[in-house]
Amino acid sequence: MLQTACSSFSWLLNVGNQKDGLFPASFSFLVAILGISLLYSFWKARKPMAPLPPGPRGLPILGYLPFLGFDNLHLVFTELGGVYGPIYKLWLGNKLTVVISSPSLVKEVVRDHDIAFSEREPPIAAQIITFGSNDIAFDSYSSPSWRNKRKVLATDMLSNANLNACYDLRREQVMKMVEDVYENVGKPIDIGELAFCTLLNLIGKMVWGGALRGEKGTAVEGRFKEISSQMVVLMGKPNISDIFPAIAWFDMQGIKRGIKKIRQSFNELLESVIELRMNTVTEKETSEQKFDFLQLLLDLHKNQDSPSSLTMNQVKGILMVQQIPSTTTEWAMAELMQHPEIMEKVKKELTDVVGVNDIIEEFHLPNLSYLNAVIKETFRLHPPLPLLIPRCSAQSLTVGGYTIPKGSKVFLNMWFIHTDPNIWDNPSEFRPERFLDEPGKFDFLGNDFRYMPFGSGRRRCPGITLGEKMLSFILASLLRSFEWKLPQGEQLDLSSKFGFVMKKKKPLRLIPIPRLSHHVLYKK
Numbered sequence: 118m119l120q121t122a123c124s125s126f127s128w129l130l131n132v133g134n135q136k137d138g139l140f141p142a143s144f145s146f147l148v149a150i151l152g153i154s155l156l157y158s159f160w161k162a163r164k165p166m167a168p169l170p171p172g173p174r175g176l177p178i179l180g181y182l183p184f185l186g187f188d189n190l191h192l193v194f195t196e197l198g199g200v201y202g203p204i205y206k207l208w209l210g211n212k213l214t215v216v217i218s219s220p221s222l223v224k225e226v227v228r229d230h231d232i233a234f235s236e237r238e239p240p241i242a243a244q245i246i247t248f249g250s251n252d253i254a255f256d257s258y259s260s261p262s263w264r265n266k267r268k269v270l271a272t273d274m275l276s277n278a279n280l281n282a283c284y285d286l287r288r289e290q291v292m293k294m295v296e297d298v299y300e301n302v303g304k305p306i307d308i309g310e311l312a313f314c315t316l317l318n319l320i321g322k323m324v325w326g327g328a329l330r331g332e333k334g335t336a337v338e339g340r341f342k343e344i345s346s347q348m349v350v351l352m353g354k355p356n357i358s359d360i361f362p363a364i365a366w367f368d369m370q371g372i373k374r375g376i377k378k379i380r381q382s383f384n385e386l387l388e389s390v391i392e393l394r395m396n397t398v399t400e401k402e403t404s405e406q407k408f409d410f411l412q413l414l415l416d417l418h419k420n421q422d423s424p425s426s427l428t429m430n431q432v433k434g435i436l437m438v439q440q441i442p443s444t445t446t447e448w449a450m451a452e453l454m455q456h457p458e459i460m461e462k463v464k465k466e467l468t469d470v471v472g473v474n475d476i477i478e479e480f481h482l483p484n485l486s487y488l489n490a491v492i493k494e495t496f497r498l499h500p501p502l503p504l505l506i507p508r509c510s511a512q513s514l515t516v517g518g519y520t521i522p523k524g525s526k527v528f529l530n531m532w533f534i535h536t537d538p539n540i541w542d543n544p545s546e547f548r549p550e551r552f553l554d555e556p557g558k559f560d561f562l563g564n565d566f567r568y569m570p571f572g573s574g575r576r577r578c579p580g581i582t583l584g585e586k587m588l589s590f591i592l593a594s595l596l597r598s599f600e601w602k603l604p605q606g607e608q609l610d611l612s613s614k615f616g617f618v619m620k621k622k623k624p625l626r627l628i629p630i631p632r633l634s635h636h637v638l639y640k641k
């Protein structure tokens with residue numbers, strides 16, 4: 118070891134023996150470099166730090182907390198952005214929080230300083246429900262397990278080949294949704310609930326479809342839905358313990374206790390499914406089992422020598438990706454009901470592309486350019502995560518000429534950017550055509566900082582392709598198979614409520630009327 122170290126420095130030690138006249142020159146050069154570095158460090162240390170961003174003062178101890186309201190945090194942040202500009206700070210308790218709302222400053226965060234801003238600060242509820250931040254969204258960027266889990270999800274589970282292989286499962290679930298709606302023709306249906314259940318079943322089938330069939334499968338799906346709904350409510354509540362860790366022990370709102378109970382139920386459910394999967398693994402594989410993600414994860418768990426091996430808690434953490442935003446279908450349907458002329462264009466496109474007597478298949482989706490523009494416009498006006506998932510700075514950095522100290526919480530206010538009149542013409546108007554002018558200009562990859570419904574950089578959503586596929590399949594099928602009308606006396610209400618995700622304040626209830634020529638087209 119010492120030998121290696123000495124040999125590495127031998128050029129320096131030997132330099133005095135050289136007789137070719139190079140020594141004085143190289144020595145002076147070295148001294149000059151050292152001198153310059155010292156002077157630079159001295160100058161840097163003396164250089165005054167950039168100031169903190171501007172921002173409202175708030176109250177002692179509580180900071181700006183009492184003024185936030187939390188019901189629609191993105192709107193409060195947007196209002197403050199109008200007063201303090203595209204980068205401002207607020208104290209939430211003793212936590213320095215920075216809100217950024219311009220594409221150029223977002224670029225500084227997610228591109229120029231992406232690594233330094235790739236940390237997360239998981240809220241207490243998230244730490245508990247993810248088996249100790251063993252998921253992907255709340256694990257630390259610097260932890261090697263985050264990298265491994267993200268690779269397993271993005272490259273192994275959600276590869277194009279795997280997604281194509283799962284098509285039958287997606288198709289079956291979407292057909293089941295259409296059949297269920299058909300059985301309730303003429304009655305009001307809660308569209309958000311319908312989308313939530315369909316997505317949950319759809320992902321559930323892909324994750325553990327092979328392990329669960331028949332009655333057992335239906336029972337697990339039902340229980341999973343029940344627990345997930347309870348979880349969404351608790352995760353959406355702002356928790357005083359996150360803001361004042363010193364009093365977290367008291368758990369004043371009972372969130373920690375509640376979420377622990379939910380985790381317990383999740384754990385029991387996951388363990389029963391895992392056990393079942395392990396017991397059925399020796400049975401003859403069916404095509405459904407072949408694409409079961411649970412098996413892929415369990416193989417990685419069993420193979421402890423593999424560099425991608427996973428602990429059981431990490432397997433459970435990854436299974437938590439089932440909690441994906443399901444609100445976009447409801448928002449899109451609400452906007453289409455509000456704009457009958459846009460609804461007509463979508464229906465015409467569906468007839469042109471799919472025909473009159475065929476059911477919709479996933480290969481039709483890329484040809485539905487107007488429907489895709491409707492989805493993009495829905496994401497612009499109603500991004501499920503309008504503030505993305507907050508980041509945390511791993512070191513002190515300067516952004517937009519202001520210092521963001523290490524450990525600050527950083528929100529990127531995409532709602533502000535998505536509705537900024539300096540970027541979008543008539544930003545509050547729902548106009549899908551704006552995405553048709555230059556197709557491909559605004560995609561979901563987060564390279565254009567004016568439009569990022571799936572985030573950007575190292576923490577960008579790894580589920581874009583699947584999310585997009587599922588969403589357009591569900592929406593296209595609902596619009597292709599049914600006409601929709603509001604229940605008698607009900608008004609459309611497009612106001613929002615922001616908790617874990619941005620939801621409609623009032624659930625959208627619509628009555629389906631069959632649209633297809635023959636009833637067999639509604640059967641699986």
Ligand code: HEM
Nearest residue numbers: 253254438441502505506570571572573576577578580584
């Ligand atoms: C409509 C569908 C979806 C939307 C709008 C959405 C949106 C987002 C957003 C905004 C983020 C935060 C990005 C950031 O902080 O920069 C995120 C993260 C994430 N999403 Fe999605 N997502 C969707 C579907 C999915 C699906 C289908 C999956 C997986 C099957 C998924 C898995 C994840 C994971 C694991 C993260 C955390 C990434 C990390 O922190 O490294 N999402 N998503």
